[in-house]
Amino acid sequence: MAARLSSAQDYESLVDQYDTWMFDCDGVLWQGSNPVDGAMDVLQILRHRGKRVIFVTNNASQSRKSYKKKFDKLGLEVHVDEIYGSAYASAVYISTVMKLPKDKKVFVIGMSGIEEELTEEGVSYIGGTDPADNTLEPFSLSNFTLDTSVGAVLCGLDTSINYTKLSKAYQYLTRNPVCEFLATNTDSTYPAAGGTLIGAGSISAPLAFAVGKEPLCIGKPAKTMLDCIQAKVHFDPKKTIMVGDRLNTDILFGQQGGLATLLVLTGITKEIEITGPSPSPIVPDYVTASIGDLRAVGKQ
Numbered sequence: 001m002a003a004r005l006s007s008a009q010d011y012e013s014l015v016d017q018y019d020t021w022m023f024d025c026d027g028v029l030w031q032g033s034n035p036v037d038g039a040m041d042v043l044q045i046l047r048h049r050g051k052r053v054i055f056v057t058n059n060a061s062q063s064r065k066s067y068k069k070k071f072d073k074l075g076l077e078v079h080v081d082e083i084y085g086s087a088y089a090s091a092v093y094i095s096t097v098m099k100l101p102k103d104k105k106v107f108v109i110g111m112s113g114i115e116e117e118l119t120e121e122g123v124s125y126i127g128g129t130d131p132a133d134n135t136l137e138p139f140s141l142s143n144f145t146l147d148t149s150v151g152a153v154l155c156g157l158d159t160s161i162n163y164t165k166l167s168k169a170y171q172y173l174t175r176n177p178v179c180e181f182l183a184t185n186t187d188s189t190y191p192a193a194g195g196t197l198i199g200a201g202s203i204s205a206p207l208a209f210a211v212g213k214e215p216l217c218i219g220k221p222a223k224t225m226l227d228c229i230q231a232k233v234h235f236d237p238k239k240t241i242m243v244g245d246r247l248n249t250d251i252l253f254g255q256q257g258g259l260a261t262l263l264v265l266t267g268i269t270k271e272i273e274i275t276g277p278s279p280s281p282i283v284p285d286y287v288t289a290s291i292g293d294l295r296a297v298g299k300q
């Protein structure tokens with residue numbers, strides 16, 4: 001059973017135990033453009049205590065550089081190297097693990113965050129924000145030419161998803177037998193300002209259904225994300241805690257990586273899923289209402 005934290009002493013001993021703090025973003029630090037109350041204060045407190053803070057987000061709509069700008073606006077100085085997004089991890093996977101040849105391309109369903117990270121990694125792409133694909137005109141095969149250099153389809157959150165993008169991706173995946181099917185992340189939903197919205201997993205789901213194959217997921221809970229962090233940062237898993245709002249991504253990711261886990265209730269997971277009559281089999285080590293609760297540490 002998860003330990004429910006509530007007293008200043010609980011938070012003090014938690015902070016004492018862990019040196020590296022990995023933070024999920026949507027639903028932990030903010031909901032869209034609304035920061036979670038006290039989240040930035042807690043990050044400052046942890047830094048003052050000499051803790052290493054790392055951000056691990058499945059949200060591929062933004063690149064690491066644009067997340068840095070978001071932190072700047074919220075008053076927290078963050079280095080790009082402290083931010084690990086699933087768009088970045090996907091670009092690294094394509095260039096260094098898959099080793100997509102330089103003359104090959106990725107067909108993107110997604111937003112500018114994916115495009116920026118692919119460009120940074122020197123990976124060519126088509127699709128994405130290209131106006132030709134962002135159309136509500138009916139898709140017709142008579143107007144489509146298969147680009148034989150497409151070696152992978154990468155699907156992430158795309159708030160302008162349409163039939164043309166799905167149809168083109170379907171053509172690449174079914175007419176080129178070696179075309180890889182990748183997803184930045186497969187979160188069914190995500191916490192936005194004002195409520196929950198459809199997530200990246202619900203964008204790739206129709207495509208997966210059509211091709212009869214699931215994509216390889218790069219983001220949490222997949223180990224690819226942890227491999228990406230481990231390539232850059234040295235941390236002791238026993239002294240590391242993953243803070244998240246979703247059980248089947250953040251908490252599972254932490255558990256599979258041998259990290260401690262703290263669930264907050266400001267995002268996707270509701271209290272009933274851990275304490276109700278049919279609780280989730282994914283049980284975090286600790287639970288607290290909000291990351292802002294850790295402000296109690298600064299007051300000791």
Ligand SMILES: O=C(O)COP(=O)(O)O
Binds near residue numbers: 056
């Ligand atoms: O946007 C998502 O799907 C989830 O993003 P998160 O990992 O920061 O919660």
Ligand SMILES: [Mg+2]
Binds near residue numbers: 028244245
């Ligand atoms: Mg989250």
